[in-house]
Amino acid sequence: MLADRKYRVGVLGASGYTGADLVRLLIAHPNTEIALLTGERKAGMSLKSVFPHFVGYDIPDIISIDEVEWPAIELDVVFCALPHATSQDVIKGLLHSLNHSILDEMIVTTTADQANSLRSEVKVVDLSADFRLRDTETYAKWYGKAHDATDLQKKAVYGLTEIYRDDIKKADLVACPGCYPTAALLSLIPLLKAGLIKTEDILIDAKSGVSGAGRSLKEQNLFVEVSEAMHPYGIGSHRHMPEIEQELAVASKNDVTISFTPHLVPMNRGELETIYVKLEGNETPETLKAALLSAYENEPFVHILEGSIAPATRMVRGSNNCVINVFPDRIPGRAIIIAAIDNLVKGSSGQAIQNMNLMLGLEETTGLMQAPMFP
Amino acid sequence: MLADRKYRVGVLGASGYTGADLVRLLIAHPNTEIALLTGERKAGMSLKSVFPHFVGYDIPDIISIDEVEWPAIELDVVFCALPHATSQDVIKGLLHSLNHSILDEMIVTTTADQANSLRSEVKVVDLSADFRLRDTETYAKWYGKAHDATDLQKKAVYGLTEIYRDDIKKADLVACPGCYPTAALLSLIPLLKAGLIKTEDILIDAKSGVSGAGRSLKEQNLFVEVSEAMHPYGIGSHRHMPEIEQELAVASKNDVTISFTPHLVPMNRGELETIYVKLEGNETPETLKAALLSAYENEPFVHILEGSIAPATRMVRGSNNCVINVFPDRIPGRAIIIAAIDNLVKGSSGQAIQNMNLMLGLEETTGLMQAPMFP
Amino acid sequence: MLADRKYRVGVLGASGYTGADLVRLLIAHPNTEIALLTGERKAGMSLKSVFPHFVGYDIPDIISIDEVEWPAIELDVVFCALPHATSQDVIKGLLHSLNHSILDEMIVTTTADQANSLRSEVKVVDLSADFRLRDTETYAKWYGKAHDATDLQKKAVYGLTEIYRDDIKKADLVACPGCYPTAALLSLIPLLKAGLIKTEDILIDAKSGVSGAGRSLKEQNLFVEVSEAMHPYGIGSHRHMPEIEQELAVASKNDVTISFTPHLVPMNRGELETIYVKLEGNETPETLKAALLSAYENEPFVHILEGSIAPATRMVRGSNNCVINVFPDRIPGRAIIIAAIDNLVKGSSGQAIQNMNLMLGLEETTGLMQAPMFP
Amino acid sequence: MLADRKYRVGVLGASGYTGADLVRLLIAHPNTEIALLTGERKAGMSLKSVFPHFVGYDIPDIISIDEVEWPAIELDVVFCALPHATSQDVIKGLLHSLNHSILDEMIVTTTADQANSLRSEVKVVDLSADFRLRDTETYAKWYGKAHDATDLQKKAVYGLTEIYRDDIKKADLVACPGCYPTAALLSLIPLLKAGLIKTEDILIDAKSGVSGAGRSLKEQNLFVEVSEAMHPYGIGSHRHMPEIEQELAVASKNDVTISFTPHLVPMNRGELETIYVKLEGNETPETLKAALLSAYENEPFVHILEGSIAPATRMVRGSNNCVINVFPDRIPGRAIIIAAIDNLVKGSSGQAIQNMNLMLGLEETTGLMQAPMFP
Structure with missing residues (x-):
């Protein structure tokens, strides 16, 4: 991939602190372009209305996820910073609507037509807890509801970068660890x-x-x-x-x-x-x-x-x-x-971008080498 | 003792935060009168110069411990909020200069004259670590110097009020626990x-x-x-x-x-x-x-x-x-x-006053029932 | 009045920070007894459930103002820490239900029966903005609604103690200044x-x-x-x-x-x-x-x-x-x-108690001389 | 100048908070290389000993300014984050030792030899107050000492970038404004x-x-x-x-x-x-x-x-x-x-780098477009 290519990135759930830190880090990332921000309570607002520290940065307004025009928006990466238990449905729906190649192995019989149709390769980085637990029974026990995307769970890679680096490089769906x-x-x-x-x-x-x-x-x-x-x-x-x-x-x-x-x-x-x-x-x-x-x-x-x-x-x-x-x-x-x-960084948004870098074949440290802020 | 009696109290080492909180609590105590404040670096200064929040309260100036006129100052209680390892020498010297009755059992032979001379009954509440460790070898090991008042150590009561209440009531020297x-x-x-x-x-x-x-x-x-x-x-x-x-x-x-x-x-x-x-x-x-x-x-x-x-x-x-x-x-x-x-309170100055109350025969809660400050 | 008399005090709106600081200061006050706490959202809860720092203090539960049995509760003082614009109605209703003597001059004709009936002398200390503005037109302009108790407003004394001390001593209704x-x-x-x-x-x-x-x-x-x-x-x-x-x-x-x-x-x-x-x-x-x-x-x-x-x-x-x-x-x-x-103190609850002291004929500083808390 | 050229930068006085923020921002700057850090009290220490948040970044140790080998160190830019009143002497000495071209106009007679000798073009960005006041009498009055480099003062440009941009571009010595x-x-x-x-x-x-x-x-x-x-x-x-x-x-x-x-x-x-x-x-x-x-x-x-x-x-x-x-x-x-x-940024280190960018002919925003950190 080209060093100066700009990947089109979307952030679902951009109005929380995790979303804000994703945007902060993506602004500093040389190979990304923020193409989409969603948020339900803040839909229709500019990001700087929601987070005034982004005044002066050219970033899309927040829209409702229902308004997103898939697949026309042509994202390369989707960060999902939605609340626990809603993430799984949103990601499953998104992948289906995109006819994503990750679904192929999950569908026993595929018609020639389906196989031939356009396959999306969008990378999904989930920051919620929805795909972290390999055992969906454990998920159900701790989160109080049955898991709605058990097949997809099997495809998810646990995104603790230093431990699962090789798997992450090949993954389509990464479940970032909790902080x-x-x-x-x-x-x-x-x-x-x-x-x-x-x-x-x-x-x-x-x-x-x-x-x-x-x-x-x-x-x-x-x-x-x-x-x-x-x-x-x-x-x-x-x-x-x-x-x-x-x-x-x-x-x-x-x-x-x-x-x-x-x-x-x-x-x-x-x-x-x-x-x-x-x-x-x-x-x-x-x-x-x-x-x-x-x-x-x-x-x-x-x-x-x-x-x-x-x-x-x-x-x-x-x-x-x-x-x-x-x-x-x-x-x-x-x-x-x-x-x-x-x-918010290694414990959330930073590790998510570290994983994105690997999934896209970029240098792992891209956009993440800024020094800590002290004082 | 009379409910409205005012005991004369001295604070040695009044320029630190512990000293300040002692003064704050003593101001609210109905049976004490602050008669002495000492501090070496701040000697000669008014307390409100050292702690401006005491403006408006009528409290003695800080003097050097060397300037104190023992026993003429006629204290009933001495709080010792001095640094660790200096407390023992100060208290030992103080008790000797006052010809304190606590020394009697520690001195093998006493002449009739000595026995008859005026015996002080001042109560000493030490907030340093100097008399907390019963084993002076342990003290030496952790504080890097030999203990200078090993006889006195034997007379000290560990001032964890709820546990040693009965001993504290009879004590002349109480070593308040660390926070x-x-x-x-x-x-x-x-x-x-x-x-x-x-x-x-x-x-x-x-x-x-x-x-x-x-x-x-x-x-x-x-x-x-x-x-x-x-x-x-x-x-x-x-x-x-x-x-x-x-x-x-x-x-x-x-x-x-x-x-x-x-x-x-x-x-x-x-x-x-x-x-x-x-x-x-x-x-x-x-x-x-x-x-x-x-x-x-x-x-x-x-x-x-x-x-x-x-x-x-x-x-x-x-x-x-x-x-x-x-x-x-x-x-x-x-x-x-x-x-x-x-x-600073139950972990230091408050427990010290709780112990003082017991040592003086006052109601244990006197001056200490104020509610926590939230916000 | 007797130095050790305990006045029965109520706090309307006890679940906010102002209410909490009133309670903190009243606990330390030698001449008051907290007889009533009201709060609508927290009605039915113990105060320590709402403010856990009050664990260990014997204080009434919070009840709805509608549950208060006037005049049986026999309060001497009512602190009103309700939101702006609700205070005036509550106080007006309260005074009427108590047949308060403050109303006498406000009612043109009084029958002998009314005049003879029991007159309450409860003191009201309002911490809201409702009785601070002498000109009820100004009130209406800044608070966006007409004043509902304009007659009562004329009887209210502005409770800046150092300036209006003499008026406060004689007042039945004091409007404490904003912070x-x-x-x-x-x-x-x-x-x-x-x-x-x-x-x-x-x-x-x-x-x-x-x-x-x-x-x-x-x-x-x-x-x-x-x-x-x-x-x-x-x-x-x-x-x-x-x-x-x-x-x-x-x-x-x-x-x-x-x-x-x-x-x-x-x-x-x-x-x-x-x-x-x-x-x-x-x-x-x-x-x-x-x-x-x-x-x-x-x-x-x-x-x-x-x-x-x-x-x-x-x-x-x-x-x-x-x-x-x-x-x-x-x-x-x-x-x-x-x-x-x-x-919260001189700017609100403390000044309110200072005013109460004057209204009750107590020493003005009663319960208020505690030193500032530093650190 | 080449977009990927790395300018060699030194920070005099790197052990304060201003120095730390300069280093933080320079780490993120694509066109600089930190070649020198000085500090007197911390001389001989690694930067990460002084500021542990720099662990993991490859940055020179702090040395005493007396140990710097001028001009061999070949700096392109010197940031001077020294205390007020010491900056002027250090900068004057530095420029003389470098035989800096800024001195030419300040020296009335120049021998051919001097004129022909190698002229340094190092850029100096001073973050102290020493060159901010055009009138050295005013300086003397407010800083309690006569100015030691009055000739140099005349060459200094006040570094409020948005106002003096054109002058800064041509300057050799910029005096950054106070915060x-x-x-x-x-x-x-x-x-x-x-x-x-x-x-x-x-x-x-x-x-x-x-x-x-x-x-x-x-x-x-x-x-x-x-x-x-x-x-x-x-x-x-x-x-x-x-x-x-x-x-x-x-x-x-x-x-x-x-x-x-x-x-x-x-x-x-x-x-x-x-x-x-x-x-x-x-x-x-x-x-x-x-x-x-x-x-x-x-x-x-x-x-x-x-x-x-x-x-x-x-x-x-x-x-x-x-x-x-x-x-x-x-x-x-x-x-x-x-x-x-x-x-620390627009009020100090950030504006200093903004000025450096202009002085070096770089894009003014280089290395400075990171978003604010909220939370």
Whole structure:
């Protein structure tokens, strides 16, 4: 593909914070052109009415998804930043209306006519939870409804880029991980794959900025409720747990049950996870760190910090970076792994673009190398 | 003692945030009169020059401790809010200069003259770490210097009010717990005493506002470094660990080694601890909660929250309250206990006044029943 | 009245931030008992469900105003913290149902029976804007509806305590000033009364914490929108303008038109006003300061700062205090007056209690002398 | 010049927040290569030790300015982010050591040898105040020392890009405006040039995030002092005043004396100015707005907002944008102009790079078109 080609990109659900950060990053991307923005509550509004910080940027207005003229709009990529449980229907409908080639293997008998008709190759990057869980029964249990696109689920690739890079390159549909799973899995997968830590007793104490809660109007997200304050939430019931467990099970080839407790911290962006693990056999914090250094030595976005430097959210703010370090625990036989990401970037929109780059055959880092913003 | 008696109170080290909060609470206390404020760097300044929010309150100027005229100043209570490792020398010197009765048992032979001379009964409430560790070897190890007042240490009572109330009533010298130990111990001691949780594998993930770091000039405490950010610190090395372990050992009658990881959160006040424990035998989160409810049912400042309400720092801001709740962990055989306090009040100045009330024979809640400040 | 008498107090509209701060201050008040809390959306809930920081305090549940059994509930004081434009109807209805003596002069003919029937003397402290504007035409213009209780308006006293103290002592209905007017008027009234500044060209640049916007769900009050950001609002149209102009006109005996521009600042509490004025004749910043010092020299809550100390919101947080100072302007013939208050206390609930104290014949400072909370 | 040429850039004083933001923006710039970073206190450290958010970026270590090997280092551009009053000596010394062509006109007699020796053409962009004031007497008065490079001052161009674009293109030494002057001057210059507002009675009420105070250790910049609080500072004495007055005088061809009051707001970045002006003759807010629209209609970074949308700092965070709007004042004959910038970008490092682009003949927007970061 040509280095200066502009791919036509659409963002479904552009009026939330995730959508806004996608647009921010796409503006800086040299190979994309924002061709479509949808949003139901804000349909008909200019993006700068919804997000005034986009004044001065030439971006399409927000329209209702029902107004999109498929396939005439000729998108190369669709980012789907819709609420959980609505994403699956929208994507299924979209792919059918586009007569997408991903459907071929899913349809047992295909007439010559169908096979010959124009096949779309649009790439779909879903940022919701709808295609993250391989087991649609697990999905139904945690999301309270049956999965409506179980065939499509089988075609979806879990978009944790550093782990599934090769699959993502070939994928038509990528399900981007949640923000909490991203930091947890980057920290733990290399250790479980190498058998350095036990699968029992993995405790994840997570802290997140408020943008993770979205732009919807809830009393608990008002400034006065959150500022100068902090609290845990979703204790023992947060929906990111099954996603983490699924991928840890893949890595360890065993079932894994985790403890996961998220906390809301008075900051806009940023996520920090303090992960308490038990060491296998003669392993030490040093051997864990060596394994992470080895796993990520050539990764552009994952950095294992030197010495005993503690990861901090200010190290990654606004960037696609993840910083990790390993520390001894005072309790013998245990270690502490700490990771920080920006929940909206590596935890959401940035990783989505990282995946898009791979799916389009672009350099993986394209448009994502901006430094964190500190202060 | 008379309900309207005014006890003369001195604060040594009044120019830090702890000192400021002592003054704030003493202003609201009906039975105290602030008779002395000391501070070395700010000696000679009015308190309102050091803390402009005290404009309009009639409070003595800050003087150097060397300028205090003992015993003529006739204090009833001395709060010592000096830095760790300087407190012990100051208190020892003070007690000697006052010919304090606490010294009697510590001095093998006493002449009739000495015994007959005027004995001071001033009460000392130390907010530093200097008298918290019963084992002065442990002190030396964690604080990097030998303890200079080992005899005095034996007379000090650990000032976790709800646990040591009876001893505090009779004490002349009370060593107030650190902020982190206060929340951790209130959560864990009743459970260990009753044998409901295991002593192994107690993991404490703590989060604190920035006032805990004090008013000293360090780059990491600048607004720009902390705001819109968070990070862990002192991982595996924080000096509050031995203090927590000491008291858990007392409660469980066994040695206890804990994991303790504090984090700095962008807020002025507030502390939240998420404590991960293993259940003994057939215990459940419900039996743990029942034990806490029973232990604290008559306590004015410790509140076990109903149902699954999550403790939040905004529930206790500015107050002497502690809120606690117990949650099931997704990992079988484990539970999560969460506690919130205001680090400067129940974690420091408020508990110090609570102890003073007991030492003086006042109602324990005197001057401490103000509601939290939310917003 | 007896020093230890407990007056029965009701708060109508207790589920907002103003209501919460009234409750916080009333808990600390030695002469009040909270006998009633109403709230329509939260009717039937315990206060601690609505404001979890009140856990541990024994306070009545919130009920609907329709459920109140007047006059059986036997209130001595009613605080009305209802939304603008609903307050007038509620108070009018309440007074009629109580057969309140304030109505006597308003009713031309009274039968002997009516005159003899039991007269209520309940004191009403209104925190809304409904009785602040003496001219009900002005009210109608700014609030978009005719005033429904014009007779009652004539009986209302404007509750800027330091200015209208004598009237408030005799009043049955006090209309507490808005937060912005409080700081502006305390700064300007003594200067205009003494003819030290011109009435033209008074510019007030005001900055407020977010609690002033209330607890209602609006996108602009979400944490993420406000944190790490600031902006002006209501430019040239804020409803506190006519109230300020009304009182400045009284003080100067001339019509006054002001410029007033409020800004939202990312903090929970606090209000700062930077007021730009033109000096009369030979007046100087020094003569202005002297006039303020003289006007407030015996005031317990208003403090003119020494030298060139700049007022800051952290000097008054949580307290009923107001700090003011005067500065030379670089433009000759002008001066800058800066004032800071806590918008929820002196700007709302604290001043309301200050007024209540006067109306009940209590010491004006009762329950209000707690020091500001810094940090 | 070639579109893909990499200019070698040095940053003197790279360890402050301004230096950090220069590095952030230069990393995203396609035509620069960071060849030198100096800092005295941090000399010998890696940049990521000083600013851990730069982990993963390949940037030179910080060295002392004395260690720089001029001219061998072959810089094309030097950014000087040194403290006020030290910048002039450093730049003078640097230019002499480089035998810079800018010196030619300043030296009355030049020997043939000197004239023939290699002339440097390095571009110098100074971010300090040292070359902003054309009148070195004014400099001496406000900065408390005589100017040491008065000849060089005459060659410096004031780097307010939108106003002095043509001069900047030809300049060797550009003095970038202060953050406050940038927003004030962009708002006022077109209006004064067109004679739409009076030169008397211009009042600027400014609000800034804390990064403007720099990274030096001062009590007033500690998190706890600033968070949940705000205050004015430098009232009537801030050093940005003469700079604003100088440029307003140029625009209006008259002396101008302004009122300027800055305030510190609890946010990292962002600056908002509320400017109160008097209208000339028949001018109205609408004619002012039309003039600004006309002045900036082709500007890539200055945006006049539609309708009555209020500028907010969140609209520009992290970007080189400036948003402005005009509002009617309630006082007849007056108007209010409000502008917002990011103090570290358009107010400092971003404008510096904008100027560099012009000085090097690059497209002015190169490396500066990233969207603001919201949330």
